[in-house]
Amino acid sequence: DAGVTQSPTHLIKTRGQQVTLRCSPKSGHDTVSWYQQALGQGPQFIFQYYEEEERQRGNFPDRFSGHQFPNYSSELNVNALLLGDSALYLCASSLVGGVSYNEQFFGPGTRLTVL
Amino acid sequence: DQQVKQNSPSLSVQEGRISILNCDYTNSMFDYFLWYKKYPAEGPTFLISISSIKDKNEDGRFTVFLNKSAKHLSLHIVPSQPGDSAVYFCAASADSGGSNYKLTFGKGTLLTVNP
Numbered sequence: 392d393a394g395v396t397q398s399p400t401h402l403i404k405t406r407g408q409q410v411t412l413r414c415s416p417k418s419g420h421d422t423v424s425w426y427q428q429a430l431g432q433g434p435q436f437i438f439q440y441y442e443e444e445e446r447q448r449g450n451f452p453d454r455f456s457g458h459q460f461p462n463y464s465s466e467l468n469v470n471a472l473l474l475g476d477s478a479l480y481l482c483a484s485s486l487v488g489g490v491s492y493n494e495q496f497f498g499p500g501t502r503l504t505v506l
Numbered sequence: 507d508q509q510v511k512q513n514s515p516s517l518s519v520q521e522g523r524i525s526i527l528n529c530d531y532t533n534s535m536f537d538y539f540l541w542y543k544k545y546p547a548e549g550p551t552f553l554i555s556i557s558s559i560k561d562k563n564e565d566g567r568f569t570v571f572l573n574k575s576a577k578h579l580s581l582h583i584v585p586s587q588p589g590d591s592a593v594y595f596c597a598a599s600a601d602s603g604g605s606n607y608k609l610t611f612g613k614g615t616l617l618t619v620n621p
Contacts, residue, residue, distance in 0.1 A: 395549070424608065433510075433595050433611030434550070447607050481549055483609075494540065495609060497549035 393418050395498035397482050403504045404472050412467045412501045416484030422446075423465040424495060425457060426481040434481055440465050441487060469503075477505045509533045510598050512612035520620055525583040527615050529596030532577065536598040540609065541570060541581045544593045553594075554581070586619045593617075 396415045404410050416423050422441045426434035436449035440459035459465045463484075469476055479502050483495035511530045519525045529539075537558040542550035556563040556570045556579065563570050569582045583590055593616050597609040 426609075426611075431613065433512075433597075433613045434609075436608035436610070439608060449608060483549075494552050494555060496552065497542075499547070499549045 395482055395484050395496050397480075397498040397501050399501060400499070401502045401504075403506065405506050406472055406474060408472050408505075409468065409470045410472060410503060412469075412480050412482075412503070413464065414467070414482030414484075414498060415464045416482075417496045420484035420486045420496070421463050422485045422487050423459055423463065424483045424485070425465070425467045426483065426497075427451075428479040428481055428500070430478075437467070472505045474505050477503060479503075507532075508612075509536075510596055510610050510612040512594075512596055512615050514615050515613070516616040516618070518618045518620060519586050521588055522585045525581075525586045525590065525617055525619065527581040527583075527594050527596075527617065529579050529581075529612055530577060531579075531598050533598070533600070533610070534577070535600040536610075537601050538599045539570070539572060539579050540597045540599075541568075542595045542597060542611075543590075544595060544614070550595055583617075586617075588619045588621050591617055591619050 398413045424439040425437040428434040438448040439446045443459045454470045456468045479500040481500045482498045485495045540555040541553040543553050544550045554565050554568045572579045593614040595614045596612040
């Protein structure tokens with residue numbers, strides 16, 4: 392049973408550039424959430440996608456955008472990168488209406504460094 | 507304003523003893539609470555959860571206690587093992603009619619279990 396996968400593992404970008412991170416949910420899951428974890432902090436919710444639509448959004452600027460594909464995989468795009476965007480980006484999947492619908496399963500994350 | 511607080515950045519215990527990790531929350535809308543464990547270079551792994559209609563949930567060596575009046579929950583690990591050494595995150599969510607929305611995380615507590 393494949394868990395949540397993310398690519399790439401690490402990424403280095405410079406200020407002003409754009410980046411795309413990818414996530415494949417756990418088999419059988421239909422919902423993907425994205426979180427940003429800065430050093431020494433807990434994960435912070437960016438947004439959640441279900442049925443290819445953004446369902447809820449955290450306190451992040453419009454530079455952060457996403458997409459969900461018909462196969463439930465998802466992308467996170469960040470435009471005009473700032474130094475403060477350097478963080479671990481985590482993808483989590485879950486199943487709406489499932490028995491354990493509140494439990495989100497996380498991938499290993501993508502470490503983004505902005506220089 | 508941090509809605510989920512883990513006031514102890516670190517905790518050190520001896521193997522075989524009890525580990526108690528604490529978490530406080532301020533948002534009275536939270537009705538589901540989760541504990542995640544995170545090893546370096548890995549994503550958070552779901553450990554145990556509790557609904558607000560309960561005050562205790564047990565799974566093997568792990569027990570979570572919820573005190574709604576105090577807005578406090580704790581995770582007990584008995585007996586503690588060296589493999590339990592990791593960062594533990596407390597998370598909370600507010601149910602939206604059976605749908606899975608965002609998790610709000612604390613900053614984490616680094617647990618070290620000494621042999």
